């Protein structure tokens with residue numbers, strides 16, 4: 001497995017490929033739900049936890065939307081478009097000031113969960129490659145030279 005993260009060029013439109021069918025075939029919808037439960041348990045306590053709803057009910061809604069979206073993106077049933085509607089990745093993340101560092105925190109949390117997920121490396125790699133590229137859409141805030149760490 002290669003959990004490489006490439007740098008986002010601010011304002012770029014990333015090229016990406018959706019995960020291969022084996023990803024959802026191996027993991028299953030229940031497995032994906034479990035993966036996001038674990039992911040959200042970790043993300044709320046991470047450095048970007050403040051972006052997410054503090055209220056349990058609201059957080060569950062976001063989690064459920066994520067699960068529906070990812071099942072659809074992975075080639076499974078179209079749960080998101082049928083029950084929520086059209087998804088615009090840029091617009092959905094616009095209310096949050098997301099920097100490259102925040103994206104890396106999100107991806108790092110996902111890596112932690114994926115490492116414990118029992119599917120083939122081929123399936124995992126294709127999911128990771130999708131996330132790594134597609135997540136570039138969320139970066140909407142440049143880090144000024146003054147604040148670089």
Ligand code: HEM
Pocket residue numbers: 048051052053061062065066069084087092093096098102103104106107130131132134135138
């Ligand atoms: C491939 C990567 C990602 C995908 C596919 C994705 C997708 C989504 C989806 C489907 C939702 C739910 C939208 C809805 O309610 O309909 C969502 C919400 C959210 N995402 Fe992402 N996301 C990704 C990466 C990120 C990253 C890198 C961050 C921040 C660093 C982030 C922060 C958030 C936040 C804060 C919400 C909650 C929005 C709210 O409170 O309504 N996401 N995302």
